[in-house]
Amino acid sequence: MVAFVGVVLGCTAATVPAAGAPAQATTGETGQVADAAPPNESADVDTYAVSQNGNCIEVTALGDGSESVSEFYQYGSHSGLYSSQGTNAYQEYDESQLFLYNGNESGSIVFVHGEAGSERGGGQASVTATGLPDDAAWAVEDDDYDTRDDNFTVDGERAHADWFWEDNRTDGGALRGLEQGDYEAVTIDIGFNDEAHHASLQAPLTIDTWRVHSADGESYVLDPSEPLTIRPGPCDGPSTQVTTDEPGTYAATARDVGGNATFDTGLSAENASGVVLDDVTVAPPANQSWFQVRLRATTENPVNAASGPEQPLMFVDPTGPQFEDPPENVQYFVSLDDAELAERDIRPESVAMFQYSDGEWRRVHHLTRRGGGERVIRSTNATGMDPVAVAVLQPDVRTQEITVSNETVEPGEEFEVRATLVNEGPANSTYDTELRMFDETVARASVLVPPGEQRTVTFTQSVESPGNYTVRVGDAETEIRVEGDGGEASEDRITAPGSVPLRVVLVGALVAALVVAGVGYRTR
Structure with missing residues (x-):
């Protein structure tokens, strides 16, 4: 047993993994976020900083989250007297016990006054808790029958209880909601004997010690005349x-x-x-x-x-x-x-x-x-x-410009079609561009165009038949005129429109080109 009054205590941390419990935060300078990779996960711990009179201790919550606080408290009858049956090992007729409990519904603050079956004791107590999270509630009320002298209330972030008990039994309760998180700290003001709201009732005034228990087996004597603050986490640090x-x-x-x-x-x-x-x-x-x-x-x-x-x-x-x-x-x-x-x-x-x-x-x-x-x-x-x-990210590639090396050529004379592609989007694009003549696709090229950059594709073409032809890449187009005698047709020289020998040259990037030759076309 360790006295808590007027003594600066060392902090004891437990490392019991449990979801919904406090864990160490990683910190840096105020207002700045470090550029380093995030730290490894810190283990969750059921540790609460309990402070009073400028002193702080670290208390580990009882319970592993598998049972409710009601099951821990076990409010029930012994010889017709209703008391806490689950905390008998901690009870003393002249003491009030305080626990933090990790239940399967949330964390709770548990109060147990007196000792069941001791044939001694009796007393009165009042407690007010402030700074509570939303939806905090009394999960256990000892007593809870119709003719009790006790009362339990919750109003927003404030909860209150008054107890009056006789010898040979306990009073107490469990205030649930600590793990909901929407609070900074809970402050407990408690009064026993003449300091309780029930002081006008006739009852023994036997409580002379208020004690908080930790799951590591330590207990600490508290000062009932001073407020007590409970906050998830360690005493020092975030x-x-x-x-x-x-x-x-x-x-x-x-x-x-x-x-x-x-x-x-x-x-x-x-x-x-x-x-x-x-x-x-x-x-x-x-x-x-x-x-x-x-x-x-x-x-x-x-x-x-x-x-x-x-x-x-x-x-x-x-x-x-x-x-x-x-x-x-x-x-x-x-x-x-x-x-x-x-x-x-x-x-x-x-x-x-x-x-x-x-x-x-x-x-x-x-x-x-x-x-x-x-x-x-x-x-x-x-x-x-x-x-x-x-x-x-989505690319936005378009044909910025299309030109031909010569606007007028003779049948069979090679000319170049140059298409400048620009990517105005934020992502890389492997863009499949098509050269179209005679309302057909006569060549394709796959071009990698980085964001904000240009790439030029050059197609080398020849047309065997005289005429005016539209050359189109994407949404850009230009004209080429073929003048002169187309010559005689042969196996190597096709006079029909669309006879287009071609080569493809890709400028400005490491690219892959695919040239497609269809009916009426030939490659050179």
């Missing part, structure tokens, strides 16, 4: 508390961050194979001591905007209800599985991030880290809690 970790949704609370908080999300959406939101790093405003981050992954546009990324793979819809001023720096780490995206005919290098801001989607700059069959893209200029999209 913490994050994961409150929702289900397919498509994630929520966590960061406390005492002081700089950056990194949330290990592992979030994906249905029908978005190959794309996972691994981590989110948030740099809160300097005056923000705690905040929540809620994330929803979906394949549906969360803003219902008419315009958006042309080929979205996944949207992330974030909210931060405690932010009065949105964070200026937010980073999203998205992993892309090369093999899974290849099955969807998607090039990972063409995937980028967008953010919806001021009524439009804008591209977010990112850096890329590769390795192990996947790549991780990290945003560098996302801000606030606005929706983010992971989408495939």
Whole structure:
């Protein structure tokens, strides 16, 4: 047993993995997000910082999340006297016990006064808890029969209880809701004996010790005359508390961050194979001591905007209800599985991030880290809690210009057709361009055109029959005139329109060319 009054205590941390419990946050300088890769996941721990009189201890919650707090408390009858049957090992007739319990519905603060079956004791107590999360409730009321003197209330972030008990039994209760996350800390004000609201009732005044228990076997004596503060996480440094970790949704609370908080999300959406939101790093405003981050992954546009990324793979819809001023720096780490995206005919290098801001989607700059069959893209200029999209960049290739080396040629004389292609989109494009004459495709070439750049394709042609011909590449066209005697037809010289020997030359890029010769054409 360790005294807690007026003594600065060392902190004891337990490392019991459990979903929905506090975990260490990763920090950096305030207002800046480090460029390094996100850290390894910190183990979740059921640790709470319990503070009083400027001192702090770390208390590990009882329970492994498999049973409810009601099952732990076991409110029931012994010899006709209703008491807590599940906490007998901790009970003392002249003490009040305090526990933190990790149940299968949420975390709870548990109070147990007196000792069942001791044939001694009795007393009265009152407690007020403030700073509670939304939907906090008394999960256990000892007593709960109609003629009880006790009362239990919850009003917003405030809960209150009054107890009156006789010898040979307990009173108490369990206040549930600690793992919902939408709170900074809970403050407990308690009074026993003459300090209780029931002081006018006739009852023994036997409580002289208030004690908090930790799952590691330690117990600490508290001072009932001073407020007690309970906060998830360690006494020193930041913490994050994961409150929702289900397919498509994630929520966590960061406390005492002081700089950056990194949330290990592992979030994906249905029908978005190959794309996972691994981590989110948030740099809160300097005056923000705690905040929540809620994330929803979906394949549906969360803003219902008419315009958006042309080929979205996944949207992330974030909210931060405690932010009065949105964070200026937010980073999203998205992993892309090369093999899974290849099955969807998607090039990972063409995937980028967008953010919806001021009524439009804008591209977010990112850096890329590769390795192990996947790549991780990290945003560098996302801000606030606005929706983010992971989408495939789309090229926009058009024929900027088409020219011929000679506007007039003789039958069979070679001429060059030069087409300048420009990619005005943000993605690489392997563009299949076609040369058309006589309303038919006479040649094709596959050209890689990087974003913002030009490539020139040169086709070498000859036409055997006199006439005026339209030469077209994409949406650009020009004219070529063939004048003179077409000569006699032979196996090697076809006089019908469309007899087009050709060569293809691709300029400005490493490309693959495919020349198609059909009926009435020949290659030279």
